[in-house]
Structure formats: structure tokens, C-alpha cells
Amino acid sequence: MIRIGIFGYGNLGRGVECAVAQNDDMELCAVFTRRGPSGVQIRTPGVPVVAADELPAWKDKLDVLILCGGSATDLPEQTPRCASLFNVVDSFDTHAKIPEHFAAVDAAAQASGHTALISCGWDPGLFSLNRVYGEAVLPEGASYTFWGKGVSQGHSDAIRRIAGVKDARQYTIPVESALEAVRAGKAPVLTTREKHTRECFVVAEEGADLARIEQEIKTMPNYFDEYDTTVHFISEEELQRDHAGIPHGGFVLRSGRTGVNRENTHVIEYSLRLDSNPEFTSSVLVACARAVSRLAARGDAGCKTILDIPPALLCRESGEELRKKML
């Protein structure tokens, strides 16, 4: 049995707890929290909730610690620190800062002889894999990533910070005609505006100036100004009833040409349609934890990403079984 610890018990941590229960070669051994452990109620009977301060005492009691904090401030500090005590997995998703995060985690993991796997969810993660496979196989071509339809937490938060906004949910939506052009192998050059639209459902405070709020959303730099954005004002009840889920998904496409005169076009398409973004991300983290425990058992220390992981290591089945059943 692979002994798993969870650090952080938000949406992601709860998803990891569920996912571990779906893999019968794993057992959840402890959940670590920076909140008072007595205030955290987990679902799995008999598993202790432990204060994060106690982590060092668990050094030899876990095979892999799955870090479920946020990328903004938690993981840059937690992953390197934990990699000096444990084999670790995280879903660090600030793309621009991955090289820096990798370097910090690698230094800690190399020094302690542990194995670390960072940035493994679906983007970065499964989408990255498909970008790499696509470019490797079709070196002359064009790559595309579309996100959605799905809830963007960052954009929803940005709307909530506007004065007069009580709550909000923002959906990122791929532009169907752009997707179709890519699928047809036309290799279009697409602007930001041509790839995605943004749809916002906003609960305003009583008496708030709706026109002003809508204007502030649509012109918000980086978040909305480069997109065609639709704003709907709805009641708190409607938000709860119709927008409580955290669906997401998207598409990675590669089109490329081969042949003596590059006369043949090929299109590779990978897509995800997820009812729950955090639960799916958690499921990827748990499969990655299996690979990490196997790499660690081989003594393969240091920081990795999913691009470094032999796919067979993610699966419970042996190489022999996979060749027989799945190849």
C-alpha cells in the first residue's frame, strides 16, 4: 500500500481524499492543516487530522505527501520545504513561474534524496503532455489550447473585488468557429479575442449602480479588456441554484503537415469535459503520487514534471499487464 498524506483540506484536498479511496493500492494516513486540527472534519474514518507543525514527526510514515495549497503563496513556500522531508506532488499552476518553482523544489529534493513532481493537474499537466506529444510527432504545424466552458476562479474573484458586487461566477468559453477552423486543419492565427469569450453572472448589492459595475468588468485590464464579455445580473438564489458547480475543461489541438510537398494534413485533438475541476485535478495528483512512489523506490531523486514520467508508472497494472491489455 502506498501511504498518502494530504497537506491542505480545501476543494483540492477533499478531492484527493476521494480519489485515494478510488485506488485500492493506496491508503490515506493523515491530513495536515494550518488551521486548528479540531476545526477540520474529514470524511475518512480513523484518519488523523494533524497540525502542519507536526509534519517533521511524520517523516518516515508517508510514502508521498500531496500538497493541496494555492499557487500564489502556499506552494512556492510549502513544496520546497516539504520536499526536504517527503516525496511530494503538487499542482503549481502559475505557468510563468514554473522554472523558478522547479529550481527551488529540485534543490530541496536533491539535497534530501526525495522525489518531487510539480505542476501536475490538467493545465499544467495532461494538456502539457498533449502539447509535447503533438509537437514531437508533427514538428511542422500549429498548436492551440482552448479553455472551457468552465469557471475561472481568478476571474470570478476579480469581479467580486468590484465595489457593489456581492458574489460572481465567470465562465470562460471557447469560440466555436475558431475551434472549427483549427479542427479543419486551417492553422488560423487567432487573437485573444478570437479564441475565448467571457460570461459573467453577478449578484449586485442592493442599490448598486449596475451600469458602472458592468463597465468596470468589461474594461478590467488583463482580465477582461481583451475579450468579448457578457454580464448578467442575477439573484443570490439563482447563483446558488444554477452556478454552484465548478465545471471546466478545454481542448489541446495540434495540426501539422507531412509528405514530400507537405500535402497531407493531420489533426490531433485532446479534450476534457469535467463536472468538477478540483476533483479531476485531484485524480491526476493521485495517479502522479503512484508514479512518485515508484520513482522514489528506484532512488530517482530530484524534481520532475509529468513530462518526465514514463506513462506506465501512473497505472496500477504492471508493465506486462499494460502491454497485454492496453497497448
Add this chain to the structure above:
Amino acid sequence: MIRIGIFGYGNLGRGVECAVAQNDDMELCAVFTRRGPSGVQIRTPGVPVVAADELPAWKDKLDVLILCGGSATDLPEQTPRCASLFNVVDSFDTHAKIPEHFAAVDAAAQASGHTALISCGWDPGLFSLNRVYGEAVLPEGASYTFWGKGVSQGHSDAIRRIAGVKDARQYTIPVESALEAVRAGKAPVLTTREKHTRECFVVAEEGADLARIEQEIKTMPNYFDEYDTTVHFISEEELQRDHAGIPHGGFVLRSGRTGVNRENTHVIEYSLRLDSNPEFTSSVLVACARAVSRLAARGDAGCKTILDIPPALLCRESGEELRKKML
């Protein structure tokens, strides 16, 4: 530069020649043939065409030999034999015999200290990868593979063997309603007949009994009897004009459920739409040759499949570049 040899110069060998030219870290060094070399005209200037008997003399002149023979009789004999002289890649695609082929190639490669990678095209190959990633991430769920729309060489050949048939082309076509049910996360149980239909374009000899030919096709055991099959009789000119290409493709889907009560459904879909089946397969073989040359340089000998290959090794870029640009 990675020095590549090609063994066998049919559709696949010609595709590999094209694909090598699309990868500027590779050079084609020789094409080996069992036919008289003087009768084989290749496209790349200055590259020798060599009789297969001469292979041993090239032992230290190639980094990877790509085997482009057929799975029925060529590869079971050629791949193990060549693995005792070279690092090799093949596209062996008789799924049921992969374990046996793997064992034979592994024995030869282990004994000689070479690296071999078998069964890497798109199925087996990229489709296998997606079956493995899908099951690893969503352990409770259902997997589906659909092929087409595309030309099946084996089924076309089977029709050509019927008396009175001059030429034929068979297309395998996924049933759209079945695909839709899978995409909707319904996890249907599908019979062979419910997944694919078969469409045949047949050129009959003059005076042949068309009704008998159609009947023989539709009732042919293993090939057609379990499918809904349509037969069109066309002229030789029409076959040349409308059915000269070798398109193919297909879909791998995984749907699975997560959450405390398995209340959330996720669907992963991977699809290929290929203008030329052999050229795309060749492109995969060439990317795999890069990975093999890197594994060999590390001294990682023996037989592998694409399930054992860290994805980053397939790409020209370094791990650092991939983390920065693609992760």
C-alpha cells in the same frame, strides 16, 4: 545529429524518409532493402540504398534503425535480429502477439546491450498512451476506442481475395450515435455492430456476379459478419479518382466518475484525423527514434514500448525549454 537507417521502403519507409527531413537533429544515413538495391529509387540525394544482407557492416554507423516491414511476417523475424546489431524502432501492430514479440525483442536487445522500442504508431502507440492515461486518472470508468473514418488495409485485401473482384477499398466508420453516447458520459455497453459500420467500394471483373460478391463480403467471418456493411460497385477510374488516399483516424475516450457519491462525471477524448495513415505512423516512429537514441546514450538497454518513454524524450527541446514553453 541522430543517424537514422530505414529498413524497408514501402509506404511506411517512404513516410519515415519524409519525417526525418522534418527533424533537423536527424539525418538519414541509409535505406536497407531485401529487393535488389538498384531497383529502389529513394528521394533523399546522396543516401545509399543497401541490400539487407549488408546490415551487419553498418553496425556502428547508425544510431537507430527504423523497421518499416509488415507485422504479419517481417517484423517478428527482423526486429529481434536487428536488435542484436542496432537500436531499433518498429510499429508492430498485431495486438494479440505483442507480449510474444516484446519477449523476443527484449531478449535480443538485452543480450546485445541495445535499446528497442516496439509497437509505436498510433494504435498501438498514441491511442495506447491515451488508454493508459485515461485509466490512471479515472480508475472508475469506461474506456472506448473507435477507429475511422479510414481505410482498413486488411479488410480491403480480404475483399480483393474474393473471386471476381479486381480491386477494393474498405472504410471503417464509427457510429456517430455511439460516439455521442460515450461523449455524454453515459458509459454505454456497445456491441461490435453498434460501434462501427463498414463501407466497401469494389471494382468487379467484367461479367462477375455482383450479388454473389456482395453476399460473400457481407457474410465473411471475422471481417464483416458482425458489422453492418454497405457495398458499392464502382469503376476502376472512380476508385483511382475518389479513393486513392490512405486516410484514417479515430477516437479514444475515457469517462469516469468522482466525488463522495460518484456524482461528478468527466469525459476525456482523444482523436486523430489523418490524411495519410502511413505518413502519420512514420512521424510517430521518428519521434520515438529520438527517444531511443537518448535512452541508448544513457545505457538503458532492452525492449520498451511508448508506455515506458518519458514524454520529454520524444521532443527535440531540452527539459528546461519544455518546462518553460510547453508545461
